[in-house]
Structures are given as C-alpha cells and as structure tokens.
Amino acid sequence: MGQIELKQVSKSFGTVEVIRPLDLSIEEGEFVVFVGPSGCGKSTLLRLIAGLEDVTSGAVLIDGEDATGTAPAKRGLAMVFQSYALYPHMSVRKNIAFPLRMAKLDKNEQDRRVEEAARVLNLGDYLDRRPGQLSGGQRQRVAIGRAIVREPAAFLFDEPLSNLDAALRVGMRLEISELHKRLRTTMIYVTHDQVEAMTMADKIVVLQAGVIEQVGSPLELYQRPRNLFVAGFIGSPRMNLIEGPEAAKYDAHTIGIRPEHIEISESQGSWKGTVGLSEHLGADTFFHVQCAVSPTPITVRAPGEMILKYGAEVHLTPRTQYLHRFDSEGLRKNEPS
Amino acid sequence: MATKASRSAARLMISPAVILLLGWMLIPLGMTLYFSFLRYNLIIPGNHPFVGWENYHWFVTDPSFNAAMINTLLLVGGVLLITVLGGIGFALLLDQPMWGQGVIRIMVIAPFFVMPTVSALVWKNMFMNPVNGFFGHIAHGLGLPPIDFFSQIPLLSIVLIVSWQWLPFATLILFTALQSLDQEQLEAAEMDGARFGSRFAFIVLPHLARAITVVILIQTIFLLSIFAEILVTTNGGPGTATTNLTYLIYVSSLLQYDVGMGSAGGVIAIILANIVAIFLMRMIGKNLDA
Numbered sequence: 173m174g175q176i177e178l179k180q181v182s183k184s185f186g187t188v189e190v191i192r193p194l195d196l197s198i199e200e201g202e203f204v205v206f207v208g209p210s211g212c213g214k215s216t217l218l219r220l221i222a223g224l225e226d227v228t229s230g231a232v233l234i235d236g237e238d239a240t241g242t243a244p245a246k247r248g249l250a251m252v253f254q255s256y257a258l259y260p261h262m263s264v265r266k267n268i269a270f271p272l273r274m275a276k277l278d279k280n281e282q283d284r285r286v287e288e289a290a291r292v293l294n295l296g297d298y299l300d301r302r303p304g305q306l307s308g309g310q311r312q313r314v315a316i317g318r319a320i321v322r323e324p325a326a327f328l329f330d331e332p333l334s335n336l337d338a339a340l341r342v343g344m345r346l347e348i349s350e351l352h353k354r355l356r357t358t359m360i361y362v363t364h365d366q367v368e369a370m371t372m373a374d375k376i377v378v379l380q381a382g383v384i385e386q387v388g389s390p391l392e393l394y395q396r397p398r399n400l401f402v403a404g405f406i407g408s409p410r411m412n413l414i415e416g417p418e419a420a421k422y423d424a425h426t427i428g429i430r431p432e433h434i435e436i437s438e439s440q441g442s443w444k445g446t447v448g449l450s451e452h453l454g455a456d457t458f459f460h461v462q463c464a465v466s467p468t469p470i471t472v473r474a475p476g477e478m479i480l481k482y483g484a485e486v487h488l489t490p491r492t493q494y495l496h497r498f499d500s501e502g503l504r505k506n507e508p509s
Numbered sequence: 510m511a512t513k514a515s516r517s518a519a520r521l522m523i524s525p526a527v528i529l530l531l532g533w534m535l536i537p538l539g540m541t542l543y544f545s546f547l548r549y550n551l552i553i554p555g556n557h558p559f560v561g562w563e564n565y566h567w568f569v570t571d572p573s574f575n576a577a578m579i580n581t582l583l584l585v586g587g588v589l590l591i592t593v594l595g596g597i598g599f600a601l602l603l604d605q606p607m608w609g610q611g612v613i614r615i616m617v618i619a620p621f622f623v624m625p626t627v628s629a630l631v632w633k634n635m636f637m638n639p640v641n642g643f644f645g646h647i648a649h650g651l652g653l654p655p656i657d658f659f660s661q662i663p664l665l666s667i668v669l670i671v672s673w674q675w676l677p678f679a680t681l682i683l684f685t686a687l688q689s690l691d692q693e694q695l696e697a698a699e700m701d702g703a704r705f706g707s708r709f710a711f712i713v714l715p716h717l718a719r720a721i722t723v724v725i726l727i728q729t730i731f732l733l734s735i736f737a738e739i740l741v742t743t744n745g746g747p748g749t750a751t752t753n754l755t756y757l758i759y760v761s762s763l764l765q766y767d768v769g770m771g772s773a774g775g776v777i778a779i780i781l782a783n784i785v786a787i788f789l790m791r792m793i794g795k796n797l798d799a
C-alpha cells in the first residue's frame with residue numbers, strides 16, 4: 173500500500189497551465205519531498221494527488237489502480253495542511269477521532285486508536301483541550317494525529333512547519349522523520365526550505381514553473397545537478413556560477429563551484445580577488461570575494477576561525493574535481509572521462 | 510489611555526453624551542412609569558388620581574392580553590424560525606460560485622431597504638388580496654378557491670410578510686460568517702471522509718453558531734415591537750387574531766384614549782422584553798464569548 177504514480181498529469185486554472193504534463197512515480201514507503209520556489213505548483217501537485225483538485229489531463233494511479241476520478245476520502249490518503257485546518261470547536265480528542273467517526277468505526281476502536289496516536293505524539297495531556305488553547309507545535313501534532321489514526325496509504329504534508337519558529341521546526345522535522353522510520357508509510361512532503369528537503373527526503377523532486385527539473389536522492393541532487401536551476405537551488409549558500417572566458421577554459425558555457433569546494437589563500441591561487449562581506453557563523457565563515465572572473469562576488473566557505481579584513485587581497489583555487497559544467501542551454505555536461 | 514489623569518479627562522469629555530443619553534432614556538421611562546399608576550383617560554376630563562396597581566390589574570386580566578402574549582410569541586418565534594433556516598439556506602446558495610454573483614447578492618439584500626408599511630401594503634394589495642392579488646390569480650388559474658389571507662390565516666400572513674423583510678438581514682449576517690470559514694477546514698473534512706451533510710453539521714453549522722446567535726438576539730428585540738405591518742394590514746384583527754403586545758398598547762392608549770392603561774402595558778412590555786433578553790443571553794449568549 174502506498175505506491176503512487178502520476179502519468180502525464182497536467183493542471184490548468186483557466187488558461188494558465190500551472191502544472192505541465194509530468195510523470196512521477198513514488199515508491200511504497202518512500203519519503204518524497206517537493207521543493208521549488210514559491211508559486212511553482214508544489215501545493216497544486218499535492219492537491220492533485222489528494223484529489224482536492226481535478227487533473228486537467230493525465231491519470232493518477234494509487235497502488236496501480238486508476239484513482240483519477242476517485243473522491244479524496246476514498247483514496248486512502250491523509251493530508252496535513254499548512255494552516256493545520258483543525259476543527260476549532262472540537263476538542264483535540266474529537267479532532268483526532270473525526271475521520272474514524274466519519275468512517276463509522278466502533279467507539280472502542282476509535283478510543284483505542286486516538287489513545288495510541290496521542291501516545292505516539294505526546295498529546296496525552298491535551299486531549300480535552302480545544303485547538304485554540306494549544307501552541308503551534310502542539311496543533312501541528314494534533315493535525316498529524318488526525319492523519320495517523322486513519323492508517324492511510326500515504327501522508328501528504330503541505331509546508332507543515334512553515335508556521336513554526338526555527339527551533340521548533342528543527343524538533344518537528346526530526347519527529348516527522350522519526351515517524352516515517354517507525355510507520356514506514358509513504359510520505360509526500362512539500363516545502364520550500366531546502367534544509368528540510370535535504371535532511372528528510374529519500375527522494376527530492378525539484379519543481380520550477382510547473383515542470384519537474386530533477387528527481388533524485390539529496391546527494392545526487394547536490395553532487396550532480398542536472399541543470400543550472402537545480403544547481404542554484406540546492407545547496408546553501410548557493411553554488412557560484414561563472415560564465416565567460418573562465419568557463420570556456422573548461423569547455424563549458426557556465427561553470428559552477430560550491431563555496432565549500434574553493435580554497436582560499438592569502439598568498440597564491442588561480443583567481444585573484446578582494447574580500448567583501450564576511451559572514452561568521454561560528455563553525456564556518458563565508459567570504460564574498462570579488463574576482464575578475466565573475467561580475468558577482470564568489471562565495472567561499474572557510475573554517476570558522478579564519479579572519480580576513482574587508483578589502484584584503486586573496487587568492488581562490490577551485491577544486492576542479494568538484495567543478496560542474498553546463499552548456500549554453502543550462503544543461504549539465506558530463507565529465508570528460 | 511492608561512494614566513489616571515487621561516482616564517478622568519476621558520470621563521469628563523464623554524459625560525455630556527452620557528448624560529444626554531441617560532436623560533433621553535430615563536425621562537420617557539419615568540413618565541411612562543408615572544402615568545401607569547394614574548387613572549388618566551383623555552376622554553374623561555378632570556384630575557388624574559393615583560390608583561396604584563389598578564391599571565396593571567385591568568391590563569393583565571383583559572382577555573385580549575393573553576391573546577396578545579400568545580400572538581407575540583408566535584410572531585417572534587415564527588419569523589425567527591423562517592429567517593434563520595431561510596438565511597442559512599440563502600447564505601449557502603450565495604456562497605456557491607455562480608454567474609452574476611454581485612447583482613444577485615444585492616437583490617437578495619434589497620427587501621431590507623423597503624419600509625415596513627410599504628412592503629406590508631404591497632403584500633396586502635398585490636399578493637395576498639383574494640381578488641386582485643398574485644396568489645389569488647394563481648389559485649384562480651389552478652381552479653382552486655383563492656385564500657383570503659388576512660381573514661383565513663391572518664397571523665401566518667403577517668409572519669410571512671415580516672419574514673420576507675428580515676430574511677435579508679439574516680442572510681447577510683450568516684453569509685458573511687460563512688465566507689470567513691477557512692476553506693482548508695472543509696477540505697480537511699472532505700479528506701477525512703465527511704460527506705456534504707456531515708461537513709455541514711460538523712464544520713459549517715458550529716462555525717455559524719455565533720452568527721446565528723447574533724441574528725436571533727437582534728431580531729428578537731426588533732420583532733417584539735412589530736407594529737406597522739399589523740396596522741396597515743389587519744388592524745390587529747379579525748378579533749384579536751393578530752394583536753400583539755405593541756398593538757394592544759396602541760389600542761389602549763390611542764384608540765381608547767386610556768393613557769394610564771397604555772403606560773401600564775408599556776411597562777409590562779419593557780419588563781417582558783428584558784426577561785426575554787436575559788433569558789436569551791443566558792441560553793445562547795455563551796456562544797458569543799471565546
């Protein structure tokens with residue numbers, strides 16, 4: 173249970189094509205993350221899978237069966253919304269039990285499953301409160317609880333952590349990953365936070381303007397971005413992209429090098445430049461170095477203890493084995509082997 | 510507005526308005542109370558002796574008082590029932606995406622802008638008249654005997670007219686409340702397997718509870734004093750079939766020129782209205798907080 177396949181699925185609102193026809197297959201038990209910039213169609217794609225929107229063309233297959241016309245409730249999927257969408261006038265207990273009540277489950281069985289979900293999510297003390305009396309993180313857990321009790325074939329999360337503060341977000345991120353390890357249920361997770369994507373996903377789907385740019389494991393995306401968009405989108409700080417004569421040396425239209433793959437030295441190196449802003453994060457320091465090879469400053473990651481003055485002269489050396497090369501279309505050129 | 514000085518300044522500044530409002534309310538109230546204890550009939554000249562509770566006694570033991578109480582209750586209850594149910598229905602309809610939404614919404618609100626006397630007269634002469642009225646024509650066309658609304662079902666006719674006037678108000682308030690319902694909640698319920706009926710019962714209706722309370726409270730206050738519609742259609746008749754408390758007070762003080770009796774009726778009406786208000790607040794007012 174929990175294998176989902178999209179076949180040439182597209183979606184238009186009026187004349188605007190928000191999702192271009194795309195294929196995607198999600199294996200049973202996988203944790204798949206959709207990432208992309210705001211407005212690229214992540215939520216829409218998730219809602220198409222949930223059945224909250226009708227596809228304009230194509231088919232949605234769940235466990236090999238065509239579910240394109242199936243009502244949302246019948247698809248066996250559970251969704252956690254960005255705003256949590258808890259029912260404000262019901263207690264936490266009633267909220268969690270709601271899907272079971274709708275399924276006309278036996279009252280004892282309902283209680284048993286609610287207690288079980290509350291135990292897993294540490295909600296035991298809050299069962300008789302209303303959602304309005306809970307903190308953001310607790311509400312989030314209630315929303316997840318309401319999804320768990322149904323024992324769905326797959327969970328759909330739409331930016332579930334974006335309303336939480338940074339510390340809580342890290343905690344909840346771990347909890348959701350933990351939940352996935354325990355339940356082994358397929359999860360589809362939408363976010364525009366690439367740290368969430370990198371840390372949680374088995375498989376990342378990068379979307380841009382309704383098109384899938386690349387599908388792959390976090391490391392695959394990091395190590396071998398298929399095009400310039402993915403190269404720029406995955407990784408923080410962004411990959412440095414350099415065009416022009418320097419790129420031509422490597423027989424490419426654009427070359428990309430990540431900040432962590434550049435050596436910085438005060439004495440010698442291939443690219444001469446001056447230090448601009450530096451960002452000290454403690455463990456790491458990021459220098460923005462203005463070089464002749466690129467009109468925009470090149471970001472370099474250096475150890476935290478390294479200190480360079482504003483305007484200091486430095487030399488950068490890219491580690492060529494980590495160089496990414498792209499052609500004039502922005503597509504990755506394979507390494508000359 | 511937190512310091513002591515600014516608070517007392519604020520009190521000083523608003524005191525003229527408060528005193529004016531108090532006077533506005535207390536002077537008529539005091540005079541009504543005062544008159545209600547006098548024997549004061551405009552067609553009996555002479556002095557107005559103090560008679561204690563006599564006016565109250567006669568007002569309450571008058572057989573038309575009972576009828577008026579029952580009619581008032583039926584009128585208020587009937588109109589509330591129709592407008593709340595109808596209002597929910599209309600609000601749900603207006604919430605659906607449809608062509609010409611703006612115009613339709615304005616048209617639904619329109620009856621509220623028609624003066625009560627005018628709308629009652631329009632209903633009386635153009636719809637409910639057994640000979641010339643629209644319903645009469647329909648009945649005639651179907652070969653049925655026309656209904657003479659104001660003699661066969663007088664109270665129900667007035668309930669219908671008043672409901673027509675107040676339906677827009679209820680619709681407007683409920684529709685606004687409905688629009689503030691988070692769509693994601695409905696979608697979540699849909700994914701949780703709730704069908705339309707369950708979604709309405711478990712999500713929409715609880716969300717509307719507060720608005721329904723507001724509609725009931727406000728309408729009750731206004732409906733207790735329905736007058737114009739009765740005056741221009743049935744004059745409280747036939748007999749006392751459509752006499753409500755307000756109309757009974759009108760009859761005593763202005764048709765029978767008995768100022769004392771009318772005032773006593775007025776005081777009773779004030780007390781009843783307050784009892785109803787407190788009762789309603791207690792019963793459903795808890796929906797208003799939180």
Ligand SMILES: Nc1ncnc2c1ncn2[C@@H]1O[C@H](COP(=O)(O)OP(=O)(O)OP(=O)(O)O)[C@@H](O)[C@H]1O
Binds near residue numbers: 209216
């Ligand atoms: N109901 C709708 N009607 C018309 N256009 C819509 C509708 N819903 C979404 N869109 C459009 O579809 C595009 C994709 O929207 P979507 O909500 O899927 O973006 P997203 O990737 O989830 O963005 P975000 O990260 O901001 O949530 C947007 O350009 C949006 O304006």
Ligand SMILES: [Mg+2]
Binds near residue numbers: 214215216331
């Ligand atoms: Mg979104």
